[in-house]
């Protein structure tokens with residue numbers, strides 16, 4: 001066995017049969033740890049790198065476990081026939097997998113070596129030298145651009161967007177298969193002006209896909225389970241009319257390849 005198969009990383013879930021995180025049927029590996037603290041985050045248990053306890057559905061559970069690449073691959077290969085038939089593969093998610101480069105790159109490499117396609121869902125928030133190491137083993141990059149205004153980005157995500165925007169330009173220039181995704185969040189980025197700015201940025205990157213992901217509250221209950229407060233409590237989800245208006249705004253700027261969901 002290759003030495004890199006013993007590389008250890010920290011994950012909190014492996015989700016099978018996903019159809020929303022890249023093409024085809026995919027296995028999603030959720031890594032622990034994220035530098036952002038987005039107020040709408042539906043995986044708050046992903047944010048801390050440390051292993052935590054949380055209450056969910058009335059039961060206490062441990063969130064996070066240390067695994068080797070070989071152990072994760074053992075799970076991944078079970079669904080090989082689904083990947084082959086659907087054009088699917090694996091997607092690294094989180095949390096933010098860029099924060100565990102040794103493990104994540106080894107995992108991507110192990111998948112590629114047996115012909116499994118690879119994707120990452122990412123904030124792009126890491127030095128570009130780190131991002132580059134992943135690109136070598138990635139078929140798809142699904143990257144969030146949450147806001148063009150830095151002050152608002154800091155207010156809602158707890159980090160500047162400057163590194164994100166710079167890395168998006170560099171990833172696009174590298175020729176990677178990059179999709180820009182926009183979580184559309186009421187009170188944060190749900191005006192036509194804000195969506196137009198992001199669509200314009202994405203257009204100038206020269207990417208083929210721009211996905212608007214409407215706000216949902218599926219993670220809200222998890223906050224209480226972690227003894228934390230859900231800061232967007234009381235904020236309504238977007239009406240169909242509103243999200244369609246934003247889509248039309250984005251489509252006028254970006255053109256084909258713009259869609260709701262994805």
Ligand code: SF4
Nearest residue numbers: 034036037038041095
């Ligand atoms: S970047 Fe993703 S995982 Fe990290 S806090 Fe934001 S929504 Fe949550």
